[in-house]
Amino acid sequence: MRNKLGLTALITGSLVVLMTLIIVRSGLTSPLVAENTQLAIKFLANIPNPNSSIFSASPEIVTSVLWDHRGIDTFYETTVLFLAIVGALYVLDGGRGLVRAREESTIITRVVAKLVAPLIAVVASSVAIHGHLTPGGGFQGGAIFVVGPLIIILAIGSSKLAELGLSKEGLLSVRSLALLGIAIVGLTSVLAGMLGGLTGYIFMNLPKTYAEAGFPYLIHLPWGTFLFSGTLMFLNMLEFVAVSAGFTLTLMILDSVVEGERK
Amino acid sequence: MTIEEFLWYYILFTILGTAAVGLCGMVCRPHMIKKLIMLTIYSDAIEMLAVLLGYRVLATQPPVFFGGILEGFTFPTEAELRDFASSAVDPIPQVLIVTAIVIGLAVMLFLAAISIKAAELFGTQNLNKLEVGES
Numbered sequence: 001m002r003n004k005l006g007l008t009a010l011i012t013g014s015l016v017v018l019m020t021l022i023i024v025r026s027g028l029t030s031p032l033v034a035e036n037t038q039l040a041i042k043f044l045a046n047i048p049n050p051n052s053s054i055f056s057a058s059p060e061i062v063t064s065v066l067w068d069h070r071g072i073d074t075f076y077e078t079t080v081l082f083l084a085i086v087g088a089l090y091v092l093d094g095g096r097g098l099v100r101a102r103e104e105s106t107i108i109t110r111v112v113a114k115l116v117a118p119l120i121a122v123v124a125s126s127v128a129i130h131g132h133l134t135p136g137g138g139f140q141g142g143a144i145f146v147v148g149p150l151i152i153i154l155a156i157g158s159s160k161l162a163e164l165g166l167s168k169e170g171l172l173s174v175r176s177l178a179l180l181g182i183a184i185v186g187l188t189s190v191l192a193g194m195l196g197g198l199t200g201y202i203f204m205n206l207p208k209t210y211a212e213a214g215f216p217y218l219i220h221l222p223w224g225t226f227l228f229s230g231t232l233m234f235l236n237m238l239e240f241v242a243v244s245a246g247f248t249l250t251l252m253i254l255d256s257v258v259e260g261e262r263k
Numbered sequence: 264m265t266i267e268e269f270l271w272y273y274i275l276f277t278i279l280g281t282a283a284v285g286l287c288g289m290v291c292r293p294h295m296i297k298k299l300i301m302l303t304i305y306s307d308a309i310e311m312l313a314v315l316l317g318y319r320v321l322a323t324q325p326p327v328f329f330g331g332i333l334e335g336f337t338f339p340t341e342a343e344l345r346d347f348a349s350s351a352v353d354p355i356p357q358v359l360i361v362t363a364i365v366i367g368l369a370v371m372l373f374l375a376a377i378s379i380k381a382a383e384l385f386g387t388q389n390l391n392k393l394e395v396g397e398s
Contacts, residue, residue, distance in 0.1 A: 005291045016280055016282075041348045043354055044348040048347075062361065066361060081369045084369035091377055142365070143364065143365055
């Protein structure tokens, strides 16, 4: 056992020194290299530029690249997330459960959890809804949202979540519907192009010169002109719903198994 | 060696060393929960490395064009764009780790489910003590 630890430490230690030297010497990051890479300059200078062919109508470069320029890749990463959650549910299904000696949490913990959880939900929705304008987006908002159900489960128990109307079947269907919604938004351009005789591609955002079937990016309402950046805002909100519902579901199942409710 | 170069080597060495500790722990520790903790440390260190690779000495702002406004959006001029492209950090590593973090969370939940199942079936989470029972 001790020999194995020593050998692994030796190998990884020498790899660390080698990697440090390689990274700095090859100029991947070094104090001597001051310019961004050509790919980064292309994205940074052309995405907010209305005359460019990769214009996204969004000042947030990260969200634009995530949902516009590599939209199909992000869609498949969402399905990976879905499959991991389905796998966890499948593994946990139908056991006899573990019984944990549960201690009643103090009133301070319970009251603070009740106060903080709605605030976390509000912050998460705000991060997700204007994820195309400020740093943030659907993935980040969803990951923040999960903290709310987690502290409620730890402080009060999952019975409180059931009181709030979150059932396992409901969460699973909400999650599947959100994934379906992402697929529908991705296919809208193709369908609109087919029906109207125009050219449209999967996960296309704004109209291009060679493909006219795209989304608009401004909407004129009586009280002002609003920027919603084509598909970016819809996809962010659907992804927020998908991530938060999926993780809340898995936390509820994990908690019920550890509590031994499935006996 | 100037002070910048020294700091650069030092930060890289620290991040890679953290990743190496995580890797060592994953290989050498027999307990499943300790393996999970080490996996988290390892993946966080690698994500930190990816963010560091996008940083340049002259970069002074995040890859978001002057913050966002929902109402009355005006388009930037060419000179503003050139200035932005030379002073913002690289967005591509950030794009890559946004999804990696959430998928890492999902994978961790899946591994936690497996370790709970192992505790339920075998009564232990130590991989050296797991025995295949007669079924």
